[in-house]
Amino acid sequence: xxxxxxxxxxxxxxxxxxxxxxxxxxxxxxxxxxxxxxxxxxxxxxxxxxxxxxxxxxxxxxxxxxxxxxxxxxxxxxxxxxxxxxxxxxxxxxxxxxxxxxxxxxxxxxxxxxxxxxxxxxxxxxxxxxxxxxxxxxxxxxxxxxxxxxxxxxxxxxxxxxxxxxxxxxxxxxxxxxxxxxxxxxxxxxxxxxxxxxxxxxxxxxxxxxxxxxxxxxxxxxxxxxxxxxxxxxxxxxxxxxxxxxxxxxxxxxxxxxxxxxxxxxxxxxxxxxxxxxxxxxxxxxxxxxxxxxxxxxxxxxxxxxxxxxxxxxxxxxxxxxxxxxxxxxxxxxxxxxxxxxxxxxxxxxxxxxxxxxxxxxxxxxxxxxxxxxxxxxxxxxxxxxxxxxxxxxxxxxxxxxxxxxxxxxxxxxxxxxxxxxxxxxxxxxxxxxxxxxxxxxxxx
Amino acid sequence: xxxxxxxxxxxxxxxxxxxxxxxxxxxxxxxxxxxxxxxxxxxxxxxxxxxxxxxxxxxxxxxxxxxxxxxxxxxxxxxxxxxxxxxxxxxxxxxxxxxxxxxxxxxxxxxxxxxxxxxxxxxxxxxxxxxxxxxxxxxxxxxxxxxxxxxxxxxxxxxxxxxxxxxxxxxxxxxxxxxxxxxxxxxxxxxxxxxxxxxxxxxxxxxxxxxxxxxxxxxxxxxxxxxxxxxxxxxxxxxxxxxxxxxxxxxxxxxxxxxxxxxxxxxxxxxxxxxxxxxxxxxxxxxxxxxxxxxxxxxxxxxxxxxxxxxxxxxxxxxxxxxxxxxxxxxxxxxxxxxxxxxxxxxxxxxxxxxxxxxxxxxxxxxxxxxxxxxxxxxxxxxxxxxxxxxxxxxxxxxxxxxxxxxxxxxxxxxxxxxxxxxxxxxxxxxxxxxxxxxxxxxxxxxxxxxxxxxxxxxxxxxxxxxxxxxxxxxxxxxxxxxxxxxxxxxxxxxxxxxx
Ligand SMILES: Cc1ncc(COP(=O)(O)O)c(C=O)c1O
Numbered sequence: 001x002x003x004x005x006x007x008x009x010x011x012x013x014x015x016x017x018x019x020x021x022x023x024x025x026x027x028x029x030x031x032x033x034x035x036x037x038x039x040x041x042x043x044x045x046x047x048x049x050x051x052x053x054x055x056x057x058x059x060x061x062x063x064x065x066x067x068x069x070x071x072x073x074x075x076x077x078x079x080x081x082x083x084x085x086x087x088x089x090x091x092x093x094x095x096x097x098x099x100x101x102x103x104x105x106x107x108x109x110x111x112x113x114x115x116x117x118x119x120x121x122x123x124x125x126x127x128x129x130x131x132x133x134x135x136x137x138x139x140x141x142x143x144x145x146x147x148x149x150x151x152x153x154x155x156x157x158x159x160x161x162x163x164x165x166x167x168x169x170x171x172x173x174x175x176x177x178x179x180x181x182x183x184x185x186x187x188x189x190x191x192x193x194x195x196x197x198x199x200x201x202x203x204x205x206x207x208x209x210x211x212x213x214x215x216x217x218x219x220x221x222x223x224x225x226x227x228x229x230x231x232x233x234x235x236x237x238x239x240x241x242x243x244x245x246x247x248x249x250x251x252x253x254x255x256x257x258x259x260x261x262x263x264x265x266x267x268x269x270x271x272x273x274x275x276x277x278x279x280x281x282x283x284x285x286x287x288x289x290x291x292x293x294x295x296x297x298x299x300x301x302x303x304x305x306x307x308x309x310x311x312x313x314x315x316x317x318x319x320x321x322x323x324x325x326x327x328x329x330x331x332x333x334x335x336x337x338x339x340x341x342x343x344x345x346x347x348x349x350x351x352x353x354x355x356x357x358x359x360x361x362x363x364x365x366x367x368x369x370x371x372x373x374x375x376x377x378x379x380x381x382x383x384x385x386x387x388x389x390x391x392x393x394x395x396x397x398x399x400x401x402x403x404x405x406x407x408x409x410x411x412x413x414x415x416x417x418x419x420x421x422x423x424x425x426x427x428x429x430x431x432x433x434x435x436x437x438x439x440x441x442x443x444x445x
Numbered sequence: 446x447x448x449x450x451x452x453x454x455x456x457x458x459x460x461x462x463x464x465x466x467x468x469x470x471x472x473x474x475x476x477x478x479x480x481x482x483x484x485x486x487x488x489x490x491x492x493x494x495x496x497x498x499x500x501x502x503x504x505x506x507x508x509x510x511x512x513x514x515x516x517x518x519x520x521x522x523x524x525x526x527x528x529x530x531x532x533x534x535x536x537x538x539x540x541x542x543x544x545x546x547x548x549x550x551x552x553x554x555x556x557x558x559x560x561x562x563x564x565x566x567x568x569x570x571x572x573x574x575x576x577x578x579x580x581x582x583x584x585x586x587x588x589x590x591x592x593x594x595x596x597x598x599x600x601x602x603x604x605x606x607x608x609x610x611x612x613x614x615x616x617x618x619x620x621x622x623x624x625x626x627x628x629x630x631x632x633x634x635x636x637x638x639x640x641x642x643x644x645x646x647x648x649x650x651x652x653x654x655x656x657x658x659x660x661x662x663x664x665x666x667x668x669x670x671x672x673x674x675x676x677x678x679x680x681x682x683x684x685x686x687x688x689x690x691x692x693x694x695x696x697x698x699x700x701x702x703x704x705x706x707x708x709x710x711x712x713x714x715x716x717x718x719x720x721x722x723x724x725x726x727x728x729x730x731x732x733x734x735x736x737x738x739x740x741x742x743x744x745x746x747x748x749x750x751x752x753x754x755x756x757x758x759x760x761x762x763x764x765x766x767x768x769x770x771x772x773x774x775x776x777x778x779x780x781x782x783x784x785x786x787x788x789x790x791x792x793x794x795x796x797x798x799x800x801x802x803x804x805x806x807x808x809x810x811x812x813x814x815x816x817x818x819x820x821x822x823x824x825x826x827x828x829x830x831x832x833x834x835x836x837x838x839x840x841x842x843x844x845x846x847x848x849x850x851x852x853x854x855x856x857x858x859x860x861x862x863x864x865x866x867x868x869x870x871x872x873x874x875x876x877x878x879x880x881x882x883x884x885x886x887x888x889x890x891x892x893x894x895x896x897x898x899x900x901x902x903x904x905x906x907x908x909x910x911x912x913x914x915x916x917x918x919x920x921x922x923x924x925x926x927x928x929x930x931x932x933x934x935x936x937x938x939x940x941x942x943x944x945x
Contacts, residue, residue: 001542001798001799001803002799002803002806002807003539003540003542003731003798003799003807003886003887004806004807004810004886004887005887005888005889006810006814006886006889006890007890010889010890011810011813013890014813014814014816014817014890015813017817017820017821018813018816018817018820018833019820023809023812023813025833026812026813026816026833027680027711027712027812028833029679029680029681029682029832029833030680030682030708030711030712031682031684031685033685034684034685034712034713034716034717035711035712036710036711036712036713036716039710039801039802039805040582040583040709040710040801040802040804040805041582041801042579042582042583042796042800042801042804043797043800043801044800044801044802045797045798045799045800045801045802045803046797046798046800048544048798051544051548051794051797051798052544052547052548054797055548055551055572055790055793055794055797056548056551056553057568058553058554058568058569058571058572059548059551059552059553059554059568060553060568061553061567061568061571062553062554062557062565062566062567062568062569063561063565063566064552064553064554064555064556064557064558064561064565065556065557065558065561066552066555066556066557067552067556070558072558072560072561074560075559075781076558076559076560076782078556078558080477082476082477084476084509084512084513086550087513088512088513088516088520090546091516091517091520092525092526092527092528092541093520093521093523093524093525093527093528094516094519094520094523094525094735094736095525095541095546095733095734095735095736096525096526096527096528096541096733096734097523097524097525097526097734097735097736098531098533098536098538098734098736098737099734099736099737099738100736100737101533102524102857102861102866102867103923103926104858104861104918104921104922104923104924104925104926105522105523105524105861105866105921105922106522106523106524106736107462107519107522107523107922107923108516108518108519108520108521108522108523108736109519109523109736109737111462111463111465111519111522112516112519112736114465114937114938114939115465115466115467115939117937117938118465118467118938118939118940119502119504121938122502122503122504123502127938128937128938129937129938131737132738134594134595134598134738134739134780135594135780135781135782136781137778137780137781138594138598138779138780145637163781165778165781165782166781168777168778169777169778169779169780169781171777172605172755172776172777172778172779173605173637173779175605175608175609175639175776175777176605176608176637176638176639177639178637178639218493218494218496221496244498244502245498245501245502246489246493246497246498247493247496247497247498248496248497248498248499249498249502261781268550268555268556268787269555269556269557269558269559270549270554270555270557270786270787271554271557271558271559271566271569271782271783271786271787272558272559272781272782272783272786273594273739273780273781273782273783273784273785273786273787273788274594274738274739274785274786274787274788276739286935286937292737293937294937295931295932295935295936295937296931296936296937297926297927297928297930297931297936298926298927298930299923299924299925299926299927300916300924300925300926300927301923301924303461303462303923303924304462305462305923305926307926307928307931309928309931309932309935309937310932310935314629315597315629315630315632315633316628316629316630316872317629318629318633319629319632319633319642320632320633320635320636320642321636322629322633322636324633324637325597325598325600325601325630325633325634325636325637326595326597326598327595327596327597327628327629327630328594328595328596328597328725328727328734328737328738328739328740329595329737329738329739330594330735330737330738330739331735331736331737331738331739332733332735332736332737332738332739333735333738333739335735335736338466339512339516341504341505342466342476342504342505342507342512342515343476343477343509343512344476344477344504345474345475345476345504345505345506345507346501346502346503346504346506347475347501348475348476348477348478348479349502349504350498350501351479352479354482354486354489355479355480355482357487357489357492357493358482358484358485358486358487358492359484361487361492362484362485380492380493380494380496381492382492382493394562397562398562398564401562401564401565406558406561406565409560410560410562413560414560428479428480431483432483432484433483435484
């Protein structure tokens, strides 16, 4: 296929106007020694129909969670996406636009970001939010870096119960030397504020916690917030936004920065990307916020309108002194999240949260009743919980896929320290009948 | 047209600003309803150990038709590649094939969970291996990570790999050299990776000043970060001498691959001596920009750097199946999961559709179209570096400013009235009043000629009626904005109390 509309005749016209006979003359600044001089070793192009069949064959070589009865979570969730969401996201005026540098012809993108920022503030209880980050993990890390700039302190204390991938990302970034990471150990599936207090001191920039944590438990945010505050460290909390209709927002516990993975809000799982990171903070820290921010102002005719603002924080102006290197973000995923939140509203978000919590508690009882699992933890949880499988989880998973189920996430495959544990997430999409048959099938193994 | 123009009734459809979605609908309005709960209700207070929300978030309350109309209206106030010419330099705003949009939504891709057993995601892993192999061939750099989410993220990833590499060699280093024409993300990424930035000036031809480079290079330098073709749209003819000089002090050469659309199938950064580079799939490989993202910024590296790649890496196993692997000295991870998989599917569709020859032809046409435009415009708008360009070129608005008091910003705003998205302006910083055009291979000759004609018309308008340009645009949904007010009186969110 070719997507260029320039005909051979037009190409000749252009060559003549440029004054060359062969396109290669335009590449003369490329030294002969480094010209490729051979065709790329890639297959020939395909017609659209052939390309679709090739890709469909790859898609068909997968057994997607979406086609199984899935109980997989661990940071990526199979929630219902209302029809209207993708219809909005597929508008070419949204998806084929660049970053809104020209506000006069970008009011659609800009107004949406302003509305998205508002929604994130409402969910988290914070004062200001940015236009999005790449994902929850990078938002978590940027929060640590921001806290270090604000406090001029070097050390961050991360709760060992946060997502293991996020903690690896944090450690990867910390190898820059810009921050130092200390991990607070986990006891019975949660962190103890008393243990955290031993690690947080007057050199600590931030205490980073995830609640629900990786294995689904709710952390004692009130006590952890006090630990952070007592040391003059910022309190960084990561939440699952789908639960924001039922869980008290982190602002109630003195959070300074709230971040998270926004995929559950209207974005498909897509093998874990693209979702979006969200990032909110208190007004006092606005000038250290990473990423793009949209503000409302007026045009020369006095009409209300939106524009990228507070740009002196950003890389294109501040270069190495910028608050972050982020340029492109996840605007289209933020659009999906905003349409999702509009479609469900506060009442709908609360219902989704209630359904997830009720169903997760139902499933836990049903699975324990099979006798195939032990309950390693007793802490409070919301939509996700871990059980210890009495056999080999990998074998159980493989067999359950054959029977049409994605029976949670095998935690031993992610972290050898969690060998034998299986993490089950329950979204509002799962029915009682599906949960009953999962339990029945597992029982029969 | 002004607000009081009698031809346009008050509240005429769709042109101007629209009420916020929070101000639309009535309190009882709903779009989707939750299904009936089919398990016993439980006490949230008990289940959640008391942490139950008491004050609901102030989210919109709207019906589906109100959502449809709201976002339709917002869409009509936007300008995308489908709306008209979009020659935004450095951003490669090529057409986004609809094939891409369809295949990334196949349930077998969009419905995959990142922690599924590997046997159930063989097609997804295979696609990632296929894309990585393709990028390795195009760049001449065999080690590939698809994980970074954007170009800037790729820059950071590579800098962390460089740090790990030098540390492993027992030779940790402090600084990274960057030419003054570089994009802002370059110094920002270097800083995030814990290096100091040393800026060097470009030479009179807009290329790397070899003497300045050599003067800046010593054994404290970890790397040179260079955009080639550079941000003036010029291929650096000294590229081999440059990478050799970098290697001579034990440093590494990094290529910001934002301009890869000029050189696919023509020359490869790996062959030029670069050790690593990122590719913006949302530029060169036709995946949409989405109003600011998501993109993807895969990083390609030499075999010597491959042991430091972030993981996990999708790999082809001896038995022909696919798995995941970690290199022995991996820097770790730079984000969760595998990267922006939905973007990979789109890019792979593009690669399959074009094939090797098609990719080369796309680059050739992009370069020809840019040269054509440049030749037609350089008599009217000064071209500071007059050489054959690659896929983009940078003009200067300095003459219009000196002669008519018209700035590049005014030219850009006037273009909006003609239905053309402005080029990139005020970047790179080394050109006064810079105007950076990148037509891409997907603008037709008719549209290119129209852009040229409009640019010439605007230059004439600048001479005859500069105020016309100072006041532009006139025909857009809103006109120039008070950006100073946005900063001085920050209004960054709607508040429920402002509803009354
Ligand atoms: C030359 C150059 N480098 C780096 C970037 C950053 O890329 P991204 O926005 O994908 O992070 C850009 C994007 O505009 C660019 O033009």
